[in-house]
Amino acid sequence: MAKPRSFNDRLFALRLDRSRNDLFGMLERLYGHRPDYPRFAETLTEALKEAWDARPERLKWRDMQRDLEPDWFQRPEMNGYVFYIDRFAGNLAGVAEKLDYLQDLGITYVHFMPCLKPRPGDSDGGYSVMDYTQVNPALGTMDELEAVTAACHERGISVCIDLVLNHTAKEHDWAQKARAGDEGYRDFYLMFVDDTLPKAYESALVEIFPANAPGNFTHYDDIDRWVWTTFNEHQWDLNWGNPQVFLEMVKVMLFLANKGLDILRLDAPAFLWKRMGTRCQSEPEVHMLLHALRAASRIAAPSVIHLEEAIVSPAEMLPYLGRGPHDGKEGNLAYHNSLMVQFWSALAARDTTLMTHVMRTHFPPSVTNATYATYLRCHDDIGWAVTDEDAGAVGVSGFGHRSFLSDFYEGSFAGSFSRGALFQVNEATGDKRISGSTASLAGLEKALDEGDAEGIDHAVDRILMGHALIASYGGIPLLYMGDELALLNDYSYMQVPEHAHDSRWVHRPMMDWERAARLPDGGSTPEGRVFDGIGHILARRAAVPGFHGAVATEVLDTGQPGLFAFARRAPTGSIICVFNFTETWTGLPASWFAAQGATVMQDLLSDSPVAGPGGSVALPPYARIWVA
Numbered sequence: 175m176a177k178p179r180s181f182n183d184r185l186f187a188l189r190l191d192r193s194r195n196d197l198f199g200m201l202e203r204l205y206g207h208r209p210d211y212p213r214f215a216e217t218l219t220e221a222l223k224e225a226w227d228a229r230p231e232r233l234k235w236r237d238m239q240r241d242l243e244p245d246w247f248q249r250p251e252m253n254g255y256v257f258y259i260d261r262f263a264g265n266l267a268g269v270a271e272k273l274d275y276l277q278d279l280g281i282t283y284v285h286f287m288p289c290l291k292p293r294p295g296d297s298d299g300g301y302s303v304m305d306y307t308q309v310n311p312a313l314g315t316m317d318e319l320e321a322v323t324a325a326c327h328e329r330g331i332s333v334c335i336d337l338v339l340n341h342t343a344k345e346h347d348w349a350q351k352a353r354a355g356d357e358g359y360r361d362f363y364l365m366f367v368d369d370t371l372p373k374a375y376e377s378a379l380v381e382i383f384p385a386n387a388p389g390n391f392t393h394y395d396d397i398d399r400w401v402w403t404t405f406n407e408h409q410w411d412l413n414w415g416n417p418q419v420f421l422e423m424v425k426v427m428l429f430l431a432n433k434g435l436d437i438l439r440l441d442a443p444a445f446l447w448k449r450m451g452t453r454c455q456s457e458p459e460v461h462m463l464l465h466a467l468r469a470a471s472r473i474a475a476p477s478v479i480h481l482e483e484a485i486v487s488p489a490e491m492l493p494y495l496g497r498g499p500h501d502g503k504e505g506n507l508a509y510h511n512s513l514m515v516q517f518w519s520a521l522a523a524r525d526t527t528l529m530t531h532v533m534r535t536h537f538p539p540s541v542t543n544a545t546y547a548t549y550l551r552c553h554d555d556i557g558w559a560v561t562d563e564d565a566g567a568v569g570v571s572g573f574g575h576r577s578f579l580s581d582f583y584e585g586s587f588a589g590s591f592s593r594g595a596l597f598q599v600n601e602a603t604g605d606k607r608i609s610g611s612t613a614s615l616a617g618l619e620k621a622l623d624e625g626d627a628e629g630i631d632h633a634v635d636r637i638l639m640g641h642a643l644i645a646s647y648g649g650i651p652l653l654y655m656g657d658e659l660a661l662l663n664d665y666s667y668m669q670v671p672e673h674a675h676d677s678r679w680v681h682r683p684m685m686d687w688e689r690a691a692r693l694p695d696g697g698s699t700p701e702g703r704v705f706d707g708i709g710h711i712l713a714r715r716a717a718v719p720g721f722h723g724a725v726a727t728e729v730l731d732t733g734q735p736g737l738f739a740f741a742r743r744a745p746t747g748s749i750i751c752v753f754n755f756t757e758t759w760t761g762l763p764a765s766w767f768a769a770q771g772a773t774v775m776q777d778l779l780s781d782s783p784v785a786g787p788g789g790s791v792a793l794p795p796y797a798r799i800w801v802a
């Protein structure tokens with residue numbers, strides 16, 4: 175490269191220097207043995223510089239701001255909202271009109287669910303992308319995405335979109351070329367001339383969609399090749415062992431970053447690297463790739479952060495936030511799948527022993543330059559990521575507990591409060607996952623049907639307790655569209671041919687704007703109470719500096735299996751958060767809170783004193799308190 179001259183060039187050189195080792199240190203380990211490595215490294219550097227040169231000044235300013243405030247995404251005012259553009263507002267132009275609603279709710283982060291051009295027909299909810307440089311025409315244009323993103327920025331809202339790294343649609347240009355016989359593009363995918371290797375790999379792989387997309391490979395007669403298809407047949411896994419795939423994806427990533435997007439949700443990264451004899455999930459190379467991708471963003475689009483979607487077991491999850499050599503350098507955000515699973519598990523069991531064990535054993539009090547994306551529900555099913563070891567450690571059978579949870583949330587377990595739908599029952603392993611909306615899983619659907627007033631109260635309180643939990647544990651709480659209105663399961667998906675096979679659509683309803691218009695209603699309906707309660711929780715969270723993502727979270731023992739508790743150890747004092755997972759009244763001595771570090775004995779959530787000195791703190795059914 176020529177000697178840097180302009181301010182712009184010098185700034186790029188500075189940014190490249192800052193992250194050079196992170197980028198090339200990883201890439202050398204991944205690809206350094208290849209004869210084409212030096213050429214690849216050069217081309218990549220050029221691509222970074224080109225993206226930097228193309229980056230609008232407005233975004234370079236944002237880069238600078240975030241360099242000065244690198245903790246922006248860890249701050250307590252970060253509150254997320256996740257939605258499908260069409261289901262929320264019809265299209266991108268419609269989203270622009272709903273920003274008041276989001277702002278009133280206290281939202282500072284929006285995730286537009288897959289919005290890049292999907293393949294026609296079933297596209298796995300948009301996760302089968304055929305063109306990363308175009309917006310789904312049904313939703314709008316790239317210019318509109320850029321405009322709505324800029325409008326969000328004006329209101330202090332950051333924008334997240336999905337970047338599907340593991341696969342493209344088989345209709346993607348690269349896949350089309352591969353199919354037409356172009357050897358260069360064949361090497362973008364994992365193709366096999368016969369089934370010897372696929373069979374050998376398959377023996378250690380798990381099936382993601384066993385019920386409707388069994389196996390991990392698909393044979394195409396026209397090219398007489400087996401193609402690696404972890405998810406659906408139309409989603410072709412990319413070959414990340416080929417540096418050209420890395421290069422092309424970096425270009426895509428920076429192209430999107432230059433549209434103003436703030437957070438890239440890296441979809442299904444666990445699957446990026448394949449190794450014979452393993453499950454081909456979370457291999458060490460995956461973390462090298464993610465470290466290198468983060469470095470690429472940091473060089474050419476420094477205000478952009480990465481959210482990693484690794485829905486894996488507790489011990490496997492943490493590395494996505496960067497462990498060992500990747501500490502502070504991998505995902506800025508990762509879904510806290512375990513907190514979500516443990517919330518539902520403890521709610522069904524009325525027992526937090528397993529939750530306390532898992533949260534304490536697998537998650538350190540804090541992570542570097544990163545934080546969690548906490549959530550109760552999302553567009554996907556719930557897989558019961560409870561290992562046999564963790565279950566065994568608290569004296570329950572892993573398989574038994576996982577089966578119990580599916581039966582409970584499906585509603586078939588006697589006495590269950592829930593209504594849900596099974597997802598991807600695996601006859602061979604007995605594994606079954608669950609779909610359903612927060613409100614239906616928490617008991618509202620059943621209680622409303624049965625006119626059970628107490629059941630309704632409990633359901634509302636479960637929903638609010640869950641939101642108070644994800645708002646205080648540490649990380650950005652992600653509110654899933656419609657949960658603030660307590661939307662129930664939507665069974666109409668069964669009438670849609672492209673969706674009928676996929677029960678996840680039961681919790682992907684249309685936004686109910688009529689219901690939203692009736693709220694707030696002074697808490698006279700269950701949805702009114704949920705709406706007020708969630709808005710209140712998000713507002714209170716934003717006002718508590720101790721909920722900053724960098725503040726340590728220490729899981730506590732209360733001596734009561736129905737309670738889950740943790741302390742946020744802020745420099746200004748501890749906040750003791752307690753949640754009652756049962757429908758029974760209980761209490762804790764005020765002295766217990768004092769011993770954990772509470773000083774004011776004030777509940778920051780209700781903003782009222784919790785008990786007099788020496789007294790006891792009452793914990794009603796599904797209580798949630800944040801005691802300072």
Ligand code: GLC
Nearest residue numbers: 298299301338405441442554
């Ligand atoms: C992610 C998405 C899920 C999709 C899968 C394959 O897990 O959240 O909806 O089916 O990736 O792209």
